[in-house]
Amino acid sequence: MIRLRARRPVPPAAPVPGDVLAETRGLHVRLGAREVLKGVDLTVRAGEVLALVGPNGAGKSTLLGALAADVPPAQGLVLIHGRPAADWSAPDLALRRAVLPQSATLSFPFTVAEVVRMGRAPHAASPAADDRAVAAAMAATEVTAFAARPFSALSGGERARVALARVLAQQTPLLLLDEPTAALDLRHQELVLRLCRSRAHAGDAVVVVVHDLGIAAAYAHRVALLCAGRVAAEGTPAEVFSERALSDVYGQPVEVLPHPRTETPLIIPRRDL
Numbered sequence: 001m002i003r004l005r006a007r008r009p010v011p012p013a014a015p016v017p018g019d020v021l022a023e024t025r026g027l028h029v030r031l032g033a034r035e036v037l038k039g040v041d042l043t044v045r046a047g048e049v050l051a052l053v054g055p056n057g058a059g060k061s062t063l064l065g066a067l068a069a070d071v072p073p074a075q076g077l078v079l080i081h082g083r084p085a086a087d088w089s090a091p092d093l094a095l096r097r098a099v100l101p102q103s104a105t106l107s108f109p110f111t112v113a114e115v116v117r118m119g120r121a122p123h124a125a126s127p128a129a130d131d132r133a134v135a136a137a138m139a140a141t142e143v144t145a146f147a148a149r150p151f152s153a154l155s156g157g158e159r160a161r162v163a164l165a166r167v168l169a170q171q172t173p174l175l176l177l178d179e180p181t182a183a184l185d186l187r188h189q190e191l192v193l194r195l196c197r198s199r200a201h202a203g204d205a206v207v208v209v210v211h212d213l214g215i216a217a218a219y220a221h222r223v224a225l226l227c228a229g230r231v232a233a234e235g236t237p238a239e240v241f242s243e244r245a246l247s248d249v250y251g252q253p254v255e256v257l258p259h260p261r262t263e264t265p266l267i268i269p270r271r272d273l
Helices: 062-068 090-094 112-120 127-140 156-171 185-202 213-219 244-251
Strands: 022-029 034-045 049-053 075-080 097-100 174-178 205-211 222-227 230-235 255-257 263-268
Touching: 022 062, 034 062, 034 205, 034 213, 049 185, 049 213, 062 174, 062 205, 075 263, 090 097, 090 213, 097 156, 112 127, 127 156, 156 174, 156 185, 174 185, 185 205, 185 213, 213 222, 213 263, 222 244, 230 244, 230 255, 244 255
Parallel strands: 049 205, 049 222, 097 174, 174 205
Antiparallel strands: 022 034, 022 075, 222 230, 255 263
């Protein structure tokens, strides 16, 4: 009897800055009876941090899930590395994109180091290469000191950093991060966005859902402002973050002021106290 050996997925070649790693064309997504995304066109390029911003319920996480091929379109197309998302096998996808969900829960008592090592599962690497990737990811997210602790014993912010370390250890050219800073303190919010910029500088594409518009303005190369399932504006933070656009989308008057040193837009609610 002849046994056919299963094809081992091959990691993609390193992208060139500007390469399109993910794209949506006329994307519509329904969740139950509700149309959450309504004709979204978006391009994700290597070498950039793209921030998805907008009010609650605007469709940010759903769009991220569609880009990850985790949420199927009702209409339109999602392309990953130039191919329809549905054409990729799960092992091939795992070598091309890494996904950080909003929350991470585990039912078994894995240690921090074991959770981070899960990111190496798609790779056919040597144990030494896996060790190096895991150690680098843990150091970057500052979780090395509690490598032996159970994941379940960590605080919310510590869990978020460990989950990000797992994504970094996966070493894919496309990172899709859903609110990675939500549970973090001031220092670690900045740390995470610096890591995003570093990965983009190295040639990867990073898509990050954030609610803090100041963080998006400081670290994103481009932002997509979502409202009611559509992209209301897309461009650089300076182009998108106008007082009128943000006030209209959020239903809250805001002021946009230049940072006194960097000129980066600072967005604050208008308060008449």
